């Protein structure tokens with residue numbers, strides 16, 4: 001077991017995979033599950049009902065509240081903000097918190113706000129400072145407030161090149177078609 005937890009972190013969960021590093025002033029509550037090979041930078045917070053996959057990066061200032069699921073290989077940039085209650089009131093807890101899912105390989109830019117209940121699709125890229133108000137399709141590049149699809153990225157995060165209204169080409173030559181906010185690989 002080669003995980004590293006800095007002596008100035010308050011980590012209450014036992015469910016942490018190998019090779020995960022947790023830095024100064026991180027707070028992780030007892031119910032949280034954290035996979036292998038993750039990096040939780042200083043000043044991160046993980047609440048109880050949170051599941052984090054493998055090789056996930058949380059940059060400083062990221063708080064993951066109850067109801068958030070983070071799949072493998074996700075990057076969450078500094079001070080990205082999540083919410084889990086659409087109509088908050090002090091001292092009133094909702095019956096259930098919203099479920100937010102960040103699918104495999106997605107990246108969230110610095111300072112983005114992700115409203116509760118959305119799913120961010122696999123390998124999507126969220127621009128810095130975006131406000132994400134609805135689901136983001138896999139491999140979509142979104143930015144702005146409210147965040148809109150402005151392009152598509154491949155699994156490595158490289159922007160695809162637009163060929164016409166619907167056709168996009170990945171850096172490695174693969175051709176894709178985008179219709180109704182869905183990207184599909186073209187064969188042949």
Ligand SMILES: CC(C)(COP(=O)(O)OP(=O)(O)OC[C@H]1O[C@@H](n2cnc3c(N)ncnc32)[C@H](O)[C@@H]1OP(=O)(O)O)[C@@H](O)C(=O)NCCC(=O)NCCS
Nearest residue numbers: 077078108109110125126127128129130142143144150151
């Ligand atoms: C969104 C992003 C991926 C670039 O997207 P892009 O479509 O390639 O954007 P471009 O650089 O080609 O700029 C195109 C336009 O979008 C604007 N733009 C770029 N990033 C933007 C953002 N995050 N939000 C709003 N507008 C943005 C540019 O100003 C430009 O506007 P203009 O056409 O009016 O001149 C990038 O700017 C970004 O935000 N990356 C995340 C960085 C980050 O947070 N990293 C975290 C670890 S440090």
